[in-house]
Amino acid sequence: MHWIDPNCLPEAKGTVERFVLNPHGEVDGFVMNGAMQAPVLVHTPPHMEPELVRHVRAGEAVSVRGVRPRKADLIAAVAITAANGAGIIDQGPQHEREHPKLEKKKMPAEGTVRLSLFGPKGELRGALLADGTVIRIGPKEAEQVAALLAPNAKIAVTGDGLDTEHGRVVHAKEIGASSHDLRPIKQAKPKLKHEAEAKHDRSAHA
Structure with a gap:
C-alpha cells in the first residue's frame, strides 16, 4: 500500500513480541503488545523485511500507522517507526522479488x-x-x-x-x-471459466 500517505492513518503503539513468518520463511509481520490492550497482529509485506529486521527488535517499542480490515483483529502496516527513530515505510517492491531458496x-x-x-x-x-x-x-x-x-x-x-x-x-x-x-487438508479447486460464466448466466436470468 505504498500509494497511501501514512501520516493520514491512525497510529498504534506497543512493544514487539516476536516476528511472524510466511510459508517461505520470510518475515511478514509481528505480534505487538500494548499496555492496555490484547496482543495484535501487525502485517508487513515481505519486501519490507530487510529494513524491518535491521531496525526492529523483540522487546522494543514501535509505533505503527496502518489500516484495519473489517473482519480481523489486524493492522496492515503502511509505516513503522522503530525505537531508534528509524522510519520504515512501505514503498512497494522495487523489482520482481523471488522467494528465498531455503531447504524445507x-x-x-x-x-x-x-x-x-x-x-x-x-x-x-x-x-x-x-x-x-x-x-x-x-x-x-x-x-x-x-x-x-x-x-x-x-x-x-x-x-x-x-x-x-x-x-x-x-x-x-x-x-x-x-x-x-x-x-x-483439501486443496480448494479453482473455478473453471465456463463454470463461472454459467453461474453468472443463471443469476442474470433468475
Whole structure:
C-alpha cells in the first residue's frame, strides 16, 4: 500500500513480541503488545523485511500507522517507526522479488493456538501457537478448518517446515485436533471459466 500517505492513518503503539513468518520463511509481520490492550497482529509485506529486521527488535517499542480490515483483529502496516527513530515505510517492491531458496523438511507441530493469523485484507491464513511456532495454510483451505485456527484451540499439523533465525514455520499439509487425528487438508479447486460464466448466466436470468 505504498500509494497511501501514512501520516493520514491512525497510529498504534506497543512493544514487539516476536516476528511472524510466511510459508517461505520470510518475515511478514509481528505480534505487538500494548499496555492496555490484547496482543495484535501487525502485517508487513515481505519486501519490507530487510529494513524491518535491521531496525526492529523483540522487546522494543514501535509505533505503527496502518489500516484495519473489517473482519480481523489486524493492522496492515503502511509505516513503522522503530525505537531508534528509524522510519520504515512501505514503498512497494522495487523489482520482481523471488522467494528465498531455503531447504524445507517434513515437520510436525502441535499445541494451543495463541493468535489466528491473517493476510492484509483480513483473510485467515494460519495460527501462531503458544510455543511461537507459526502454522500457515492457504486462505481458501483455512476457511475449511477455521475452528482449529481459533485462539485457545488445540491443533496438530504436519507439513513443509523451516527453522530460521526469526522462528519456526510449518506450511500445513495435514491437520487435526491432535497428532492422532490428522487428515489431509483439501486443496480448494479453482473455478473453471465456463463454470463461472454459467453461474453468472443463471443469476442474470433468475
